[in-house]
Amino acid sequence: MHLLPLLLCALLIPPVAQAETPAPDAERRAELETLLYQDCGSCHGMTLRGGLGPALPRDRMNEYDVEALSHLILSGIPGTAMPGWGALIDESDARWIAEHLQTDNPLETVD
Numbered sequence: 888m889h890l891l892p893l894l895l896c897a898l899l900i901p902p903v904a905q906a907e908t909p910a911p912d913a914e915r916r917a918e919l920e921t922l923l924y925q926d927c928g929s930c931h932g933m934t935l936r937g938g939l940g941p942a943l944p945r946d947r948m949n950e951y952d953v954e955a956l957s958h959l960i961l962s963g964i965p966g967t968a969m970p971g972w973g974a975l976i977d978e979s980d981a982r983w984i985a986e987h988l989q990t991d992n993p994l995e996t997v998d
């Protein structure tokens with residue numbers, strides 16, 4: 888019984904497209920956190936208190952629903968300096984960042 892051809896087939900068949908991409912694993916989450924505080928931080932401030940872009944405090948982020956916030960991150964805000972990130976991150980990544988901004992964000996509010 889030769890398992891190798893079977894194995895090769897399994898490798899060649901693309902995985903069934905998933906409607907919901909799985910949530911990012913721990914390694915990816917760490918990368919996304921770096922992206923948020925470094926790359927987003929280059930405009931929004933490393934502590935998200937604002938710079939070229941506005942501050943991103945939790946209270947403000949919760950004015951968006953998580954879908955709208957993920958979409959904003961993926962597509963950017965046309966006509967402004969806010970770029971879309973769809974080339975670098977996928978939907979589940981964007982959703983993770985959106986949830987992080989709403990719940991885990993060290994900046995609760997701006998006075």
Ligand code: HEC
Nearest residue numbers: 923926927930939940941947960964967968969970972984
């Ligand atoms: C090149 C600068 C720049 C970078 C990098 C950047 N942004 Fe922005 N962002 C902006 C600007 C400018 C605005 C305000 C646009 C406007 O005038 O509405 C904005 C707006 C936003 C808003 C809406 C804020 C609000 O109060 O409604 C969110 C959320 C946001 N950015 C998230 C992110 C995230 C997450 C990243 C990284 C993945 C990121 N941004 C990277 C410049 C940037």
